[in-house]
Amino acid sequence: MKKMPNKVDVPSVKSVISKHEGKAGSLLSILEELQENDVHKHLSEEILMQVAQKAGIPLSQVYSVATFYSFFNLKPQGKHTIVVCRGTACHTRGSRALLLESAAQLGFTDFVEEDESALTTPDRKFTLRTVACFGQCALAPVVAVDGTIHSHVTPGKLLKLIQKIQKEESR
Ligand code: FES
Structure with missing residues (x-):
């Protein structure tokens, strides 16, 4: 058998x-x-x-x-992960705009930061999450894309990073 x-x-x-x-x-x-x-x-x-x-x-x-431990995921994660720091230093340097920009670009239209600590796209290509502090406050605002830390991130810079991955994924 x-x-x-x-x-x-x-x-x-x-x-x-x-x-x-x-x-x-x-x-x-x-x-x-x-x-x-x-x-x-x-x-x-x-x-x-x-x-x-x-x-x-x-x-x-x-x-x-x-x-x-926040690094353990109890829900399936996307292939790519975008982590936006929401600590004080990053917040004062505009990380909320980064989070909203990422959410919009990934199609989370009714995203409410307070409701979710992590969201994954239905196709499981992307997970968007926040972190309390990366310990890199001098580089604020900080975003990690697939584990790589990006410093002094602007909405435009982040959008380009996400779009680049989306383009690669659509090939
Ligand atoms: S607050 Fe963002 S790295 Fe510390």
Whole structure:
């Protein structure tokens, strides 16, 4: 009989756990690696349950770590990520306009900053999120595009960056 493929790669969860088990901060490292391995860069409920079960850690503890650190995503992420800093230094140098400009360019027409900390386009090409501070306040306003920090960003500069990726994606 043909074996049904598993939706989640169980052996890889097991191997990630055994790679980090027993080391300081092992749960963080396990979750970090599993998120990195995930095609949509997130930790699904199923993965969190597997980690708890296979590592023998209470599910509540796994959840509290996954929800405490902002770099863990519990929802599927877009292929490209735009992170706009909304800390004080960046805010005073115009980061709200950057956020609104990005939201409009990505088609989040009814975007309300206070309601969402991250939004992903329906085609999962882009995720737009905010961060409290990158620790690069002298370079404000700061935006990270696919992990690359851009300093002294203007709405025009950010628009060009997004449009460039959109053009590449539409090819
Ligand atoms: S406030 Fe934006 S980098 Fe610190």
